[in-house]
Amino acid sequence: MGAKKALKLGVALTDPEDWTARAFVKSIEKRGAQPVPINLSTLSASISSADFSVFNADFKGLKLDALLVRDVGISFSLEPISFKYDLLRQFEHSIPVMNSPTAIQNAANKFFSFYLFKRAHLPIPRTVITSESDVALKAIKEFDCVLAKPIFGSQGKGIIKLELSQPDLEQKLRELLNERGVLYLQEFVPNPGRDIRVFVVGEEALGAIFRVALSDSIVSNLSQGGTPVKCELTGELEELAIRVTKAIGADFAGVDLLEGEEGLVVLEVNGTPSGKGINQACGIDVTERIVDLLLERVGAGGI
Ligand SMILES: Nc1ncnc2c1ncn2[C@@H]1O[C@H](COP(=O)(O)OP(=O)(O)O)[C@@H](O)[C@H]1O
Ligand SMILES: [Mg+2]
CATH class of the missing domain: 3.30.1490 (Dna Ligase; domain 1)
Known part of the structure; x- marks a missing residue:
């Protein structure tokens, strides 16, 4: 490493206390790079025929070597949300951005992601x-x-x-x-009261958890009282989750699957997944692998 200047890795986040946001920051520091937390909602842009710059509320420009997206944040109307995605799109012209805004948008959109899953011949509910x-x-x-x-x-x-x-x-x-x-x-796909969340980074599935729903609930999300329990990562789960991740063009993803009566079906994919549940249930810190993948990209000369 020597006296080489630390790489600056931006982390787009909205809640600095969020487990995954903190884990990203820690993993970046662990690799000797400098984390730069950014809330996309606080960024401004200035454009003229001679210049283009993106800057903070304190008018400081952003000099980043790469950008990780923990979350884009919620906006309740079209213009603020589209501005945030457009900021990510322009970053992509000069530095690696992970996940790409296109992948995050594909994943967030339950209609378009299903269209992409169908094209990739993945099993999905009607x-x-x-x-x-x-x-x-x-x-x-x-x-x-x-x-x-x-x-x-x-x-x-x-x-x-x-x-x-x-x-x-x-x-x-x-x-x-x-x-x-x-x-x-x-x-509605009859299921054993749980879904499976597989975490994929790059070409690899790192682990899986069952999310067991509360007995009176139809949803098994952890934020709705679901419990994370370690799930053995079978070859079938790995293959399916990697195909889902590829279908939306993501570098890392949380893939939600359901054990239907006729086999596994894909429910959705999350392009800004939380790493907390899999860390709790399996002891895996997915953020380290994501940071490594991003550093490989930077090392490979960016995009
Ligand atoms: N088609 C379905 N049949 C049965 N249960 C489902 C189905 N779709 C979703 N669920 C349950 O609802 C939960 C949330 O659905 P999901 O599509 O992942 O939406 P969200 O983006 O809100 O997490 C799933 O984790 C699963 O427990
Ligand atoms: Mg889900």
């Missing part, structure tokens, strides 16, 4: 996306029981079970359509 109540009703008649999920949802929030047998179904559908504008309806 899903209908519509703004038409007749189409929604037809899907529920066909699937009998569906989960209505927000297209950009996460942490198991806003997931509602709708069943053909429920007396207020049409009323409920109308309310949901009014509220969401478009419905994402997925056949």
Whole structure:
């Protein structure tokens, strides 16, 4: 190493106390690089025909060798969210950004990720996306029981079970359509009350956990009371999770799978996954591997 100047690795984050954010910072320091925590919402840009710069609230420019994205943060309207992704896109022109904004967007979008999964011949539950109540009703008649999920949802929030047998179904559908504008309806896959989260970094699956749902819950997310339990990483899990990660173009990902009656199905992929559950259940710190992969990229001359 010698007197070589430490590489500056930005970490896009919103909560500095978040387990994964802290682990990223620690892993970067452990590798002798300098972590630079950044909240994308606090960045500004200045553009003229001669110059382009991105700077902090204190008007300091950002000089980074690479950027890790822990999370992009929530915005409630189109312009702030799109500005944050566009900041990531322009960073990508000069430094490695991991995950890429395209991969993060692909993963965050439950419709488009499913389209990509289908193209990659991955096993997925039948899903209908519509703004038409007749189409929604037809899907529920066909699937009998569906989960209505927000297209950009996460942490198991806003997931509602709708069943053909429920007396207020049409009323409920109308309310949901009014509220969401478009419905994402997925056949309910009977399962053992848990899902499987596989963590992939690069070309490798590092570990897996079951997330066991509370007995009265249809979602097994840890943020909804699910419990992480170590799951043996079989060849089938590894292969499937790596294919899912590739399908959305991510360098690292948390892949959610369900053990259906006819085998594993892919539920979703997270392009800004938490490393906490797998650390608790398996003792693996995925952030170290992610930082190593990013450093390899920087070493390889960037992008
Ligand atoms: N099609 C399905 N059938 C049965 N359970 C499901 C299905 N889709 C999701 N779930 C349950 O709901 C949880 C959250 O769903 P997911 O699609 O991963 O959304 P989120 O982005 O909110 O985590 C899953 O971890 C699983 O426990
Ligand atoms: Mg999920």
